[in-house]
Amino acid sequence: MKPNDCSLLKQIFSIALGKEKYIIYAPLKGIAFVANPRLVNEIFEYAQQLDSSRLSSPRTPSNPSYSKKKFLEGSDFLNSLSFFQAEPLPVDKYQDNGTQYDAVVLFLTNQCNLGCLYCYASSGEYAAKRMTWEIARESINYVTEEVIRNQSPEMTLGFHGGGEPSLNWDILTRAADYAHSLATKNDFALKVSGSFNGYWSRKMLDYIIQNFTELSLSFDGLPAIQNQQRPTKNGNDSFPRVVETLHSLDEAGFPYGIRMTVTNRSVHRLEESISFVCEQFRPNKIQVEPVFMEGRAKKNRAEVSDLDLFIDQFIKGLRRAEEEGIHLFYSGARLDALTQRFCMAACRAFVVTPEGDVTTCFETYGRDHPLGDQFIVGRFRRDAGFSLHKKKIEDHFNRTVEDISYCEGCFCRWHCAGDCAIKTYSEETPEGFQPTRRCYLNQELTKFLLLKNIKESQGLVWISNRIND
Amino acid sequence: MSREKLEKPNFRLQRVYSDKSSEKPMVYRIEKLEGNWRMGRRGFLITSAVGIGTLAGCSTMQNFLEKEAPMITGACEGLVKAHLKDVRGLSFSPDGKLLASGSGDKTVKLWEMPSGKKVKTLGKHTSSVHEVSFSWDGKVLASGSEDKTIKLWEIPSGKMMKTLQGHNHSILAVSMSPVWPLLASGSGDHSIKLWEIPSGNLLRTLEGHTDSVSAVCFSPEGRLLASGSGDSTVKLWEIPSGKLLVSFEGHKSRVDSVSFSPDGSLLASGSVDGSLRLWDVPRGRVFKKLKVNTRFAHPVSFSSDGYLLASGLSQGLIKLWEIPSMRLVMTLGGNNDSVRSLSFSPDGRIVVSGSSYKTIKLWDISLGKFISCLFDPAALEKGKKAVQYTYTNEYGQVITYTLPCGTPTPPGAICVCNCVPGTYSPPRRSAPSRTRIICTCDKICTCVPIK
Numbered sequence: 071m072k073p074n075d076c077s078l079l080k081q082i083f084s085i086a087l088g089k090e091k092y093i094i095y096a097p098l099k100g101i102a103f104v105a106n107p108r109l110v111n112e113i114f115e116y117a118q119q120l121d122s123s124r125l126s127s128p129r130t131p132s133n134p135s136y137s138k139k140k141f142l143e144g145s146d147f148l149n150s151l152s153f154f155q156a157e158p159l160p161v162d163k164y165q166d167n168g169t170q171y172d173a174v175v176l177f178l179t180n181q182c183n184l185g186c187l188y189c190y191a192s193s194g195e196y197a198a199k200r201m202t203w204e205i206a207r208e209s210i211n212y213v214t215e216e217v218i219r220n221q222s223p224e225m226t227l228g229f230h231g232g233g234e235p236s237l238n239w240d241i242l243t244r245a246a247d248y249a250h251s252l253a254t255k256n257d258f259a260l261k262v263s264g265s266f267n268g269y270w271s272r273k274m275l276d277y278i279i280q281n282f283t284e285l286s287l288s289f290d291g292l293p294a295i296q297n298q299q300r301p302t303k304n305g306n307d308s309f310p311r312v313v314e315t316l317h318s319l320d321e322a323g324f325p326y327g328i329r330m331t332v333t334n335r336s337v338h339r340l341e342e343s344i345s346f347v348c349e350q351f352r353p354n355k356i357q358v359e360p361v362f363m364e365g366r367a368k369k370n371r372a373e374v375s376d377l378d379l380f381i382d383q384f385i386k387g388l389r390r391a392e393e394e395g396i397h398l399f400y401s402g403a404r405l406d407a408l409t410q411r412f413c414m415a416a417c418r419a420f421v422v423t424p425e426g427d428v429t430t431c432f433e434t435y436g437r438d439h440p441l442g443d444q445f446i447v448g449r450f451r452r453d454a455g456f457s458l459h460k461k462k463i464e465d466h467f468n469r470t471v472e473d474i475s476y477c478e479g480c481f482c483r484w485h486c487a488g489d490c491a492i493k494t495y496s497e498e499t500p501e502g503f504q505p506t507r508r509c510y511l512n513q514e515l516t517k518f519l520l521l522k523n524i525k526e527s528q529g530l531v532w533i534s535n536r537i538n539d
Numbered sequence: 540m541s542r543e544k545l546e547k548p549n550f551r552l553q554r555v556y557s558d559k560s561s562e563k564p565m566v567y568r569i570e571k572l573e574g575n576w577r578m579g580r581r582g583f584l585i586t587s588a589v590g591i592g593t594l595a596g597c598s599t600m601q602n603f604l605e606k607e608a609p610m611i612t613g614a615c616e617g618l619v620k621a622h623l624k625d626v627r628g629l630s631f632s633p634d635g636k637l638l639a640s641g642s643g644d645k646t647v648k649l650w651e652m653p654s655g656k657k658v659k660t661l662g663k664h665t666s667s668v669h670e671v672s673f674s675w676d677g678k679v680l681a682s683g684s685e686d687k688t689i690k691l692w693e694i695p696s697g698k699m700m701k702t703l704q705g706h707n708h709s710i711l712a713v714s715m716s717p718v719w720p721l722l723a724s725g726s727g728d729h730s731i732k733l734w735e736i737p738s739g740n741l742l743r744t745l746e747g748h749t750d751s752v753s754a755v756c757f758s759p760e761g762r763l764l765a766s767g768s769g770d771s772t773v774k775l776w777e778i779p780s781g782k783l784l785v786s787f788e789g790h791k792s793r794v795d796s797v798s799f800s801p802d803g804s805l806l807a808s809g810s811v812d813g814s815l816r817l818w819d820v821p822r823g824r825v826f827k828k829l830k831v832n833t834r835f836a837h838p839v840s841f842s843s844d845g846y847l848l849a850s851g852l853s854q855g856l857i858k859l860w861e862i863p864s865m866r867l868v869m870t871l872g873g874n875n876d877s878v879r880s881l882s883f884s885p886d887g888r889i890v891v892s893g894s895s896y897k898t899i900k901l902w903d904i905s906l907g908k909f910i911s912c913l914f915d916p917a918a919l920e921k922g923k924k925a926v927q928y929t930y931t932n933e934y935g936q937v938i939t940y941t942l943p944c945g946t947p948t949p950p951g952a953i954c955v956c957n958c959v960p961g962t963y964s965p966p967r968r969s970a971p972s973r974t975r976i977i978c979t980c981d982k983i984c985t986c987v988p989i990k
Contacts, residue, residue, distance in 0.1 A: 083550040091567060092555065107555045109564035114552050334846060334861070369905075371846060376864040480548040513548065522572060529568040 078117040078156055083481035084110050085517055093520055097408065097484050098157035100534025102520045113148075120154055151533065160408045160484050162470065164417040169467050171420040172222040174213040176206055176245060177231025178238035179424055180435060183269050185303045186288075188333055188367035191232025191435040194303060195366075199424035199436065200238045205450050206245045209422045212456055214252050216420075225253060229264030231423070232435025236266060236274050238424075246281050265329065267300070268315035269308055275318050285326040286357075289316065291343025295336045313350075320352045327355040333372035337380050344387030348394040355397040358384060360511065362433070362493060364440070377507060381514050402486045402508050403515035405523065405534070410470035412487045417467060426450030428458060430466040431492045441495055466491065474503050486512045608859075608866075613909020614873035615898045620918040622646065626893025627879050628670040632677040633717075635885040637694065639680050640899055640913075641668030647682045647690075649697065650913055653889065655901060657915045659697045664690065672715045672722075679737055681722050683710030689724055691737060701739040705732055711753045718761030721779070725752030731766055733781065743781045747774060753795045758803045763820070765806050767794030773808045773818065785823045789816060796838045800862065801845040809837025815850055817865065827865050831858070838880050842887040847904070849890050851878025857892055859904065871902050873909065 084105075085093040092110050095102040105113070148154065164170070179200045182193035210227065217225045227249040229235035235242055246262050253260035261283040268287040270278075278285065289312055290296045297307040319326050328347055332340055340358065347356060360374040361367045374380050384400060391398035401412075415421060416430040423429060423436040428448030434441060447466065448458035469491055477483040488494065489508055496504035523532040624643030631638055637658070638650040647668055649658040666685035673680050679700065680692040689703040689710055708727030715722055715736065722734040731745040731752050750769030757764055757778070764776040773787040773794055792812035799806055805826060806818040815837055819826040831837060831852060838851040847868070848860045857871040857878055876896035883890055889910070890902045897918060901910040 079552055082552040084552050084555065085550050086555075094552070104567040104569065106565040106567070109566065110552070110555050112564050114554050117552060338863075375861050375866045375868075379864075476547055478547075479551045481550045509548070518572075521569060525569040525572055529570060530566060 077121050078154060079114075079121055080478075081156060082113070082117060083479075084114075085481055085520075087521075093517065093524075095481050095520060096153065096157075097481060098160070099151070099153065100408075101151055101153060101531065102524055103531040104521075104524065117154065151531075159472070160410055162410050164411075164414075164467075167220075169417055169463055170220050170222070171213045171216040171418055172220070172224065173226035173228060173419040174209050174249075175226075175228040175230050175415075175419050175421040175432065176201060176209060176235070176241075177233070177421070177423045177435060178206075178229055178235040178241055179231065179233040180438075181237050182234045182267070183237060183303055184234065184267050184300050184308055185305065186300045186331075186366070187370045188299065188331060188361045188365075188372040189232075190362050190364040190367060190433060191439075192365035192369075193233050196438050201241055201422070201424040201426075203241055203244060204452070205422060205424075205426040206241050207248060208450060208455060209420060210245060210249050210252065213420045214249075214256065217258055218256055222258065224259040224261065225249070226261040226263065228262075228419075229266070230421075230432050232439075233424075234267050234269070235264055236270055239274065243277060243281075250281070267308070268312040269302070270311075270315055272318075275315055279319070279322045279324050283325075285319070285324070286329050287312070287316065287319075287326055287353075288329045288331065289347070290330055290336060291346050292339060295339060295343055299331070299333060299336060316351045316353075325354050327357060328353045329357045329359070331359055331361050332374055332380060333361045333367070334374055334376075335372070337374050337376065337383060340380065340383035341386040341390065344398065345390045348390055348396055353396060355399065356391060358387070358398065358400050360508070364433075377510055377514075380511065381518070384515065385518060400511065400515055402489055402512035403482070403519055404485050405516065405519045407487075408484050409487050410472060410484070412489050412491065416463070416469070416491070422450070426456075428456060430463065433490075433492050441492055444495060444497075445492060469502070474501055476501075476503060476505055480509075480513070482509075482512045482516045485516055608868050608870055609907065610870045610872060611902065611907055611909060612873045613871065613900060613902065613912075615896075615900065615912035618919060619912045619914045620897040621648065621650075621893075621899040621913040621915055622897045623918050624667070624897060625879055625895040626897065626899055628668060628672075628682070629880045629882045629891055629893050629899070630671045630673050630680070631882055631884050631891075632673045632694065633675060633885060634677055637673075637677070638882075638891060638899075638913075639671040639673065639682075640880075640893060641671040641682050641684075642893075642897070643667040644897075645684070647671055647680070647692065648915065649680075649694075650899075652884065653901070653910075655911055655913045657913070658695070660915075660917065661692050661697050662690075662699050664688065666709075669709065669711050670713045672713045674715045674720070674722075674736055675717045679715070681713045681715060681736075683713035683724055685709040687726075689713060689722070689734070691722075691739065700737055703734055703739050703741075705741050705744075706730065708751070711751055712755040712766075714755045714757050714764075716757045716761045716778070717759055718757075719779075721757075721761070723755045723757065723764050723766075725755040725766055725768075727751040729768075731755060731764070731776070733764075733779070742779070745776055745781045745783070747783045747786070748772070750793070753793060754797045754808075756797045756799055756806075758799045758820075759801055760803055763799075763803070765797040765799065765808075767797045767808055767810075769793040771810070771812075773797060773806065773816075775806075775820070775823075787816075787818050787823075787825065789825055789828065790814065798839045798841050798848070800841050801843055805841075805845075805862065807839045807841065807848050807850075809839040809850055813837075815839065815848075815860075817848075817863070826863070829860070829865055838878060840881050840883050840890075842883045842904070843885055844887050847883075847887070849881055849883060851881045851892060853877045855894065857881060857890065857902070859890075869904070869907060871900075871909070873900075 081098050083095045090107055092105050093102055094105045180196055181198050249260055263284045265286045290299050293309045296309045300308050302308050360380055361372045363373050388398050415432055421429045427446045429445045430447055431445045434445040447462040448456055450456050471477050471483050471487040474488045477488050493506055494503050622642035622644045626640050626642050628641035636652055638652050640648045645663045647661040651658050664684035664686050668682050668684045670683045678694055680694050681689055683689050687706050691700040693700050706726035706728050710724050710726050712725035720736040722736050724732050729748050733743040735742055748768040748770050752766050752768050754767035762778055764778050766774050771790045771792055775784045777784050790810040790812050792810055794808050794810045796809040804820055806820050808816050813831055815829045817826040840849045846862055848862050850858050855872055855875045858867055859869040861868045876894035878892050879895055880893040888905045890904055892900050899913040903910050
């Protein structure tokens, strides 16, 4: 830990709630409560004293030579929680070893049978690309060798991309069968998962239920919204067939999550959509995200401009989901995560596009992507296999929130960890980072979750399980 | 998500100001989060209870984001006019292929869209034309005039079908029902009349306003009519009964423009008091209000998808507001001519604006750029001539511009140089796309590159 990292004033945050009320939050300890200004000031002065004592004498925390404020002397409340003891930064288990692949993610095609109005990849507007068996097989081989070399207990095979993976069905099934055979032969566990649209035939559904471990299905909820935002490529309603898929997964007891994308056209009905999903289906989780303004989302002006409305609807939907025991979440507000990275793709995922390019991001669907040059870090050649650009991989790997100066003073810094690398990427800043409007969502929803947790902790002080553990 | 300038967050623990210096250190108990959530107050482990503001009150989008809406500029060359006087009314045909304009010069003109070529000038009213409106099937165009009449024109022939008389003051507003063969007219005589189309039979007179009726608009399903008036109110009438349903009050001066959102749930109104208001139609109350800070009538128009509202301002600006947030998303401007009328094309791509300086401008909203100004050689000053250009736009359509002699060639256009009116037909010459060229119109039309 760097000397500066143990500064209490860098580890405790105060979040104004309105006039004369502040949430005091120590994320590394997982402690939060609401204080009046006098208490904020007392804590500040005490922490400041501790920090300066530490700098002058490293042993002071265990043997303080300073005088405590009177109110703290009489209270064992904060002391019993070791509130004033600095914590180490979140552990990054990848830091020492660098990128170690234990997941292979294949983008099987850039084509889609839906024509979503917000498709970030503008699927169907570029020349069709399909992954060949050779690229799929060699990708799996590459990661299998890493898994064996690193003695990882498990490998993940995922299907993703700027198109619907099931449209390259032959390669999908061959890849899954092949990975299963390698896992059996080499004695490691295999997870098979992917992100799909659920617009499938019965045959596909049966195969996936039999051979996959889990799934993420994109589905926007109410029929009118699903059909408006996610019509078929030919402009027809996608709702009936996707609903059949969801019912079949429920009947089979298959674990899946729903990914719901919110646009300007659907934000006002988000709560209804969440309620609808909760009533009709049994996903184990629902991920709700405001649309990412790329591809057709830009063209169709889909951006959620009223983020306060999104927050309001999300909070209402959260209550509904909790009633049904479904985990509803938004990727930028996650109190349960204490991390230095938003996403582990650069640490462990070998992500391969239909053309055989390797990327460090699930959203870089190929060379047509505006940031393809930045996020593509390798390439497959028939004669030489995969060649990777190590410096680029290291650069992506080394992106942690500790190096993002914008996040220094933010209480979300170890939760969203600088947010998604590609959504915040900028060539115009030295750190390659530029905040987005998601920061507002991240802060407001994290703030709400803090208050909710405090309320559910007898209304006074939230102490996370992390501390109890 | 879009990139915006965001302030660096500072939530680090720091000293905070309080005017209650004698207060003891306390933590609060949170008792309720939803709705009007409250917290009980606890002194350091001592109980008492007080209310607290709502969660949303802590910060808002407005103070979090610093985003400036883009400004798109576009100005008409000095001689490029569509009418001889101000352009007061604009209406697209339902298929978007025709634009009608009504002007203080007493004429109604038809323009082909998107080429912008003038199709014809319809027969004259005897006084200024205030408003024009196409019927739901595009076969009839109505124009309302200061001469107290409404004229019905057969489209596309342009032949006058009927002159409707009945108001005893200027016709300030006309609107065709998008569903039924009905026409509503608003007049300086404080009344609204409903007419059957194309017979021209007067069906009903709606009375309730206490001043001139300066705006009328049918709801998309045709069951409501909104009216704006000099009495500062906006009223909603049931159609066809003509029963007054609600009177919206709040504007402080004449309401000059009203427009329904495509789903009929919102009604926008623009007033001389310098404000725009959005009214919640089902609940019968104001939804949002916006002060635009200019004392001028604000023409307003919803886009066909309902997500944009355009409003015209006196400084020649058009503001595009996102609905329902009313966030400013784009400003269109150039020249300082007051925007008197505006309309979205049915496909929502184009905004057309008419001005007090006789011009009609076309803006491509989807591409965020100015397209051109409509030009009628008949609106040229005496002694001036016009020339033509052809241009293939990004949709592959060949567009013919007719512009006054001496006007710079639009980028990418080919100078045809037929004098209009005239008989000269010199060979075509292509122009490099970035070279500015003057198309002169002397004995022979020639393209002269300018360095």
